[in-house]
Amino acid sequence: MIKIYDLATKYPDVRFSPFVWRIKYALAHKGLEWEEAPLHFTEMSRLPDPNVGLVPVLVDGSTVVHDSWSIAEYLDEAYPERPLFKSAEAKAQCLLFKHWSERVWHPLVSKIGIMDFYDAQRDADKTYFRESREKRFQMTLEEWGGNSSEAREQLLKILEPVRQVIASFDFLGGDTPSFSDYIALGVMQWIRCGSGVEMFDKEDPINDYQNRLLDLYDGLGRRGGRIGDH
Numbered sequence: 284m285i286k287i288y289d290l291a292t293k294y295p296d297v298r299f300s301p302f303v304w305r306i307k308y309a310l311a312h313k314g315l316e317w318e319e320a321p322l323h324f325t326e327m328s329r330l331p332d333p334n335v336g337l338v339p340v341l342v343d344g345s346t347v348v349h350d351s352w353s354i355a356e357y358l359d360e361a362y363p364e365r366p367l368f369k370s371a372e373a374k375a376q377c378l379l380f381k382h383w384s385e386r387v388w389h390p391l392v393s394k395i396g397i398m399d400f401y402d403a404q405r406d407a408d409k410t411y412f413r414e415s416r417e418k419r420f421q422m423t424l425e426e427w428g429g430n431s432s433e434a435r436e437q438l439l440k441i442l443e444p445v446r447q448v449i450a451s452f453d454f455l456g457g458d459t460p461s462f463s464d465y466i467a468l469g470v471m472q473w474i475r476c477g478s479g480v481e482m483f484d485k486e487d488p489i490n491d492y493q494n495r496l497l498d499l500y501d502g503l504g505r506r507g508g509r510i511g512d513h
């Protein structure tokens with residue numbers, strides 16, 4: 284069976300890596316089953332080779348693939364039924380959405396949820412989390428997350444192009460979900476599972492979109508625990 288290395292938290296049922304969530308949805312999209320191997324931040328040396336220290340990593344028989352985009356490409360090659368990318372054009376547009384999400388949407392989620400993401404680590408992982416993130420942000424976690432209400436306001440604004448698409452279509456993939464939708468769901472799960480923040484107001488169309496994504500595959504996204512419930 285396919286194995287997916289995931290990011291563990293101190294709560295056994297809570298996983299919030301946006302990159303791993305997109306892959307779980309990609310596997311469900313293809314009707315594939317998988318087993319999960321959760322690792323804490325300080326356990327990444329246990330990943331299979333070639334080990335770049337990041338999850339997700341997919342192991343399928345003797346094949347090891349890391350990086351969520353490469354994993355999506357691998358899945359379409361190895362399991363061509365129910366493609367994640369229906370054409371080269373669709374794939375190119377999804378790549379644009381991936382880069383936009385990771386450069387614009389991700390940093391805002393990181394600012395909003397950083398202290399919750401930190402609190403969700405075991406004590407043994409907190410020092411690594413703080414040191415690695417503070418080096419990356421060039422400031423303390425507290426400073427990075429210092430103005431989370433402004434970051435939330437900005438986040439709701441930058442999602443306007445997504446609102447424009449879902450005003451006409453159920454999914455970014457059109458009538459059916461594509462890998463772009465799973466990228467979006469991954470970012471939503473990062474804050475939804477990893478923090479106590481309710482990101483979207485009930486009347487925001489993005490909230491309906493999030494619910495549509497959470498309902499897919501027998502409620503796959505809802506089966507994950509949330510730190511708000513602990």
Ligand SMILES: N[C@@H](CCC(=O)N[C@@H](CS)C(=O)NCC(=O)O)C(=O)O
Pocket residue numbers: 290300301302303324327336337338339349350351352415
């Ligand atoms: N480009 C990678 C990014 C993966 C990534 O950043 N994963 C994070 C978890 S969300 C990680 O494993 N971090 C480990 C660390 O920071 O030590 C992908 O798309 O898979």
